[in-house]
Structures are given as C-alpha cells and as structure tokens.
Amino acid sequence: MKPLAPISSTARVVLGISFFVLFVAAWSYATFGGFVSKTFLANPWTMLQDGWFLLVKQGFLHDIGMTIWRVIGGFVLAALFAVPIGILMGAYKPIEAFLEPFVSFARYLPASAFIPLLILWAGIGELQKLLVIFIGSVFQLILMVAVSVGSVRRDLVEASLTLGARDAGVLKRVLIPSAAPEIAEILRLVLGWAWTYVIVAELIGSSSGIGHMIIDSQALLATGQIIFGIIVIGIIGLISDYAFKAANRRLFPWSII
Amino acid sequence: MSKLVIDNVSRIFPAVRGGTPTRALEPTNLSVADNDFVTILGPSGCGKSTLLRMVAGLDTPTTGRILLDGKAITGPGADRGMVFQSYTLFPWLTVSENISFGLRERGVSQRERNDIAKQWLEKVGLTSFANHFPKQLSGGMQQRTAIARALANDPKILLLDEPFGALDNQTRALMQELLLGIWERERKTVIFVTHDIEEAIFLASRTVVMSARPGRIKADIPVDLPHPRHYTIKTTPAFSDLKARLTEEIRVEAVLAAEAH
Numbered sequence: 404m405k406p407l408a409p410i411s412s413t414a415r416v417v418l419g420i421s422f423f424v425l426f427v428a429a430w431s432y433a434t435f436g437g438f439v440s441k442t443f444l445a446n447p448w449t450m451l452q453d454g455w456f457l458l459v460k461q462g463f464l465h466d467i468g469m470t471i472w473r474v475i476g477g478f479v480l481a482a483l484f485a486v487p488i489g490i491l492m493g494a495y496k497p498i499e500a501f502l503e504p505f506v507s508f509a510r511y512l513p514a515s516a517f518i519p520l521l522i523l524w525a526g527i528g529e530l531q532k533l534l535v536i537f538i539g540s541v542f543q544l545i546l547m548v549a550v551s552v553g554s555v556r557r558d559l560v561e562a563s564l565t566l567g568a569r570d571a572g573v574l575k576r577v578l579i580p581s582a583a584p585e586i587a588e589i590l591r592l593v594l595g596w597a598w599t600y601v602i603v604a605e606l607i608g609s610s611s612g613i614g615h616m617i618i619d620s621q622a623l624l625a626t627g628q629i630i631f632g633i634i635v636i637g638i639i640g641l642i643s644d645y646a647f648k649a650a651n652r653r654l655f656p657w658s659i660i
Numbered sequence: 661m662s663k664l665v666i667d668n669v670s671r672i673f674p675a676v677r678g679g680t681p682t683r684a685l686e687p688t689n690l691s692v693a694d695n696d697f698v699t700i701l702g703p704s705g706c707g708k709s710t711l712l713r714m715v716a717g718l719d720t721p722t723t724g725r726i727l728l729d730g731k732a733i734t735g736p737g738a739d740r741g742m743v744f745q746s747y748t749l750f751p752w753l754t755v756s757e758n759i760s761f762g763l764r765e766r767g768v769s770q771r772e773r774n775d776i777a778k779q780w781l782e783k784v785g786l787t788s789f790a791n792h793f794p795k796q797l798s799g800g801m802q803q804r805t806a807i808a809r810a811l812a813n814d815p816k817i818l819l820l821d822e823p824f825g826a827l828d829n830q831t832r833a834l835m836q837e838l839l840l841g842i843w844e845r846e847r848k849t850v851i852f853v854t855h856d857i858e859e860a861i862f863l864a865s866r867t868v869v870m871s872a873r874p875g876r877i878k879a880d881i882p883v884d885l886p887h888p889r890h891y892t893i894k895t896t897p898a899f900s901d902l903k904a905r906l907t908e909e910i911r912v913e914a915v916l917a918a919e920a921h
Contacts, residue, residue, distance in 0.1 A: 556748075558744055558746050558748045559748055559750060561718050561736070561742075561744070561748070562742070562744065562748040562750075562806075563750075563761070563765075564717075564718065564735075564736035565716055565717075565718070565736050565737075565738075565740060565741060565742035565810070565819075566738060566741070566761050566762035566765060566809065566810070566813055567737060567738025567762050567765050567766060567813065568761075568762075568765050569765075572765050576761075576764075576765070577750070580750070580752045581750075581751075581752065583752075655752070656793070657751050657752045657753075657793040657794075657795065658751065658752070
C-alpha cells in the first residue's frame with residue numbers, strides 16, 4: 404500500500420462492506436460457538452427474531468418515529484439559535500468577546516446532568532426531551548460556527564472591500580457564503596452527537612422511543628432487543644449522514660470540484 | 661494635477677512581544693499623473709506592498725496622507741481596484757459573477773451587470789469560461805479574471821500587487837502583454853508592484869525603485885519606450901540599457917537586504 408494512493412470506487416464499497424461482514428462473523432463465532440453466555444450477548448439470529456417481534460408485535464416503528472422526531476426537533480431548534488449567533492460571533496469581535504467565555508463554559512456542562520433539572524422545569528413530556536438535545540448541541544454549534552466564520556480567508560474579505568463592499572455586504576456576500584459549506588459540515592457532525600443525547604434523555608422518565616425500549620429490554624434481559632435497537636440507531640445515523648453529504652454536494656458544488 | 665499624491669507617508673509596525681518596532685516604510689513622497697502606468701520595483705521587504713495596501717486603504721499610514729483626486733483616503737473603496745498576488749476570486753461565484761461582484765454591490769441591475777461582465781470576459785479572453793468556478797481555472801486565468809473583476813468596477817486607479825508572481829514565465833509574459841494591451845486601450849491610472857525588473861520596464865511609463873528595509877524610494881526612472889509595445893521590445897538596446905541600469909540599482913539593495921537578514 405502506498406500512502407495516500409487513491410482506490411477505485413468498487414474497491415471502496417467492497418472493503419467497506421467486508422468489515423461489516425467480518426464484524427458479524429466474529430459476533431456469530433463468539434455467540435454460536437458458545438464462548439459468550441446468552442444472558443450477556445444474544446446471537447445475530449436471536450437479534451433478528453427479537454427485532455421482528457419488536458416491529459410487528461410491540462409497535463417499535465412508533466418508538467423509532469418518536470426518537471427521530473425528538474432528534475430533529477431538538478436539533479433544528481438548536482440550529483435556528485446557534486447558526487445566527489455563531490455567525491455574528493465569528494464576524495463581530497465585540498460580540499465574540501461578550502459571548503465566547505460563557506459559551507465555552509456552557510459547552511462543558513454535560514447535557515445529561517441537566518435531565519433531573521429539566522424534568523423539574525418541563526416535566527417528562529416532549530419539551531423536556533427536546534431541551535436535552537437543545538442544550539447538548541446548541542453551545543457546540545455556536546462555537547464551531549463562530550470559528551468557521553472567523554477563519555474565512557482575510558484576502559477574500561480584503562478583495563471584497565476593494566470592490567466596494569460595505570460592512571453588511573462583507574457579512575452577507577463574503578463571510579456567510581464562504582463559511583456555508585463548513586457550517587453544513589458542522590451541522591452534520593453535531594447531528595450525530597444529538598443522537599447520543601436523545602437516547603440518554605429517553606433512558607430516564609420516558610414512555611416511548613428507542614432509548615425507552617432499550618431500558619425496558621434491560622429489565623427483561625433481552626439483549627437481542629437492545630442490540631437491535633442500537634443497530635437501528637446506527638442505520639438511521641448512516642442514512643442521515645449520507646443524506647447530509649448528498650445535500651452538501653448539491654448545495655455547494657464549488658467547494659468539491 | 662496629479663491623480664494620486666502620496667505625501668510624507670510612512671509605516672511603522674508596532675513591536676511584537678518586546679521586540680523593536682519594524683520600520684516598513686520611511687516617509688515617502690510620490691505623485692502619480694493621470695493615465696500613468698507606474699511600476700514599483702524593489703526586493704522583498706522593501707515596503708512596496710505596504711505602500712500599495714495603504715493606497716488601497718487596507719492599511720493605515722503611521723504618518724502622512726494619501727490623496728486621490730485631492731481627497732484623502734481613509735479606507736478601502738470601489739474607486740481603487742486591486743489585484744492581489746494570491747488568488748482571491750470568490751470560490752462560490754462563477755467567473756462571470758466574480759467579475760460583476762462590485763457592480764452588484766453598487767446596485768447595478770442584473771441586465772447591465774451581465775452586459776459589462778460579458779464585455780470584460782471578452783477583453784480577457786475568457787468568454788467560454790463564464791460559468792466555470794475559479795477552482796476549474798488555471799492560475800493565469802484566475803488572475804485574468806481578477807483583473808477583469810477590478811476593472812469592471814471602473815475604478816479611478818488600478819493597484820496590482822505582484823499579480824503574476826505565482827505564474828510560470830511563459831504565462832507571465834502573456835499576462836503582461838494582455839495587461840499592457842488593456843492599458844493602451846483604456847488608459848487607466850495603474851500602480852504595479854513587482855520585483856521582476858523586465859516586467860517593471862516592459863509595462864511602465866515610469867519605474868520607481870525602492871530600497872531595502874527601511875523602505876524608501878531610491879530612484880524614479882521614466883521609461884520612454886514607444887507604445888504600442890510588442891514583446892520583441894524586450895530585446896531592443898533601449899530596453900537592455902534600462903534593464904542594466906535597474907539591475908545595478910536593485911542589486912545593491914538586494915545585497916543589503918540579504919545582509920540584514
């Protein structure tokens with residue numbers, strides 16, 4: 404293998420799939436071969452049966468729908484807040500100086516630690532779940548967006564100034580379009596983190612959602628169901644990731660040519 | 661009356677972490693006549709780019725003032741177009757949109773913008789690349805677009821900061837001819853910063869030689885070669901004489917600059 408040498412797209416797909424195959428093979432070997440007790444780890448076949456049981460008999464699709472809606476709801480709320488604030492912070496140094504220390508502090512507050520407080524404030528309804536995701540992602544988003552806007556190439560800004568751009572023009576026609584692909588990439592990244600928060604939110608005081616199913620299954624020692632739930636999250640993550648990447652390619656053709 | 665007056669302008673960069681302040685440019689006086697093509701020639705670190713940036717309004721003089729048409733320059737503006745050494749086309753805009761960036765900022769209608777962009781695309785020979793993104797262009801094409809972008813704005817003066825510095829020799833020679841051709845037709849006032857002696861002579865009606873740090877003007881030499889100039893002029897005796905003279909001037913400075921570092 405040569406460093407950084409490109410590979411064909413077929414080879415890329417084959418290699419990518421073969422790791423999944425290897426992974427399931429190792430799992431099958433450990434479980435079917437009797438090396439791991441059924442109590443701790445279900446085998447792939449049991450996992451699929453449990454999954455079928457969940458989908459058909461337990462209305463798991465409803466849980467999946469609830470979880471997706473919470474993630475998207477909380478994340479969109481966070482993005483609506485964070486993107487404009489982040490852009491202003493990146494563009495205007497006084498705003499950055501005003502907000503940056505607090506946001507940096509708030510970023511380190513674990514969202515999960517807020518769950519008891521949020522239950523007190525907002526009950527155990529949907530609002531509380533959305534708020535967990537909101538708190539978990541909003542501060543990260545603000546900081547990352549601010550950094551991306553703040554690091555727009557200086558010479559592009561200078562070029563726009565010599566072409567007669569004024570303050571609002573620099574913001575609207577240079578800083579925002581220049582940072583847009585990176586902002587989209589940041590949204591994709593933080594959406595992945597939002598999935599972690601939603602499951603944590605659903606583990607506590609919830610009556611629906613993938614996280615709720617997982618905590619129920621733990622009580623029943625149904626490891627097959629837990630694993631099925633985890634895999635479903637992974638698949639949804641993979642799909643949303645691909646959708647995001649495809650959308651970015653369409654929206655910003657100039658950045659990848 | 662002079663178009664541009666640089667009056668006692670100096671620039672001292674403040675000290676960084678306990679060091680000494682950098683005297684980038686000693687108090688300098690320079691007048692540029694209307695429709696003149698002035699090249700500023702000097703070794704790196706002679707303050708020539710600093711001077712140009714101050715004319716553009718991207719940097720502020722420590723002392724002195726700069727007047728354009730009798731009005732003091734206080735910041736960047738559309739009346740002074742600039743072409744940078746680095747590629748500064750906006751990567752998210754097509755070639756045509758890049759050229760009309762300044763027009764759009766001024767609120768010129770879409771139709772008129774398209775017309776002007778089309779004219780300039782033709783003048784720099786990029787008509788078939790109107791809808792390409794900058795990344796799809798070669799370095800020479802990007803700089804041609806940058807020149808068109810600056811001139812489409814119809815500035816009072818065009819400032820160029822080593823615009824062909826990153827190009828290979830052949831492309832550079834073609835770009836010089838293209839720029840000179842445009843100047844011969846449009847008769848803009850131009851200040852062109854370079855460290856290439858041949859380039860400085862070929863383009864200029866007047867060459868200003870600057871000395872190494874601290875930067876100041878060392879010589880001001882008229883270039884009385886006839887227009888329109890053809891690239892073959894580079895091999896004429898008159899051209900060679902000028903080149904020999906400037907080589908001498910600049911060599912002393914280059915040696916001093918090398919010793920200082």
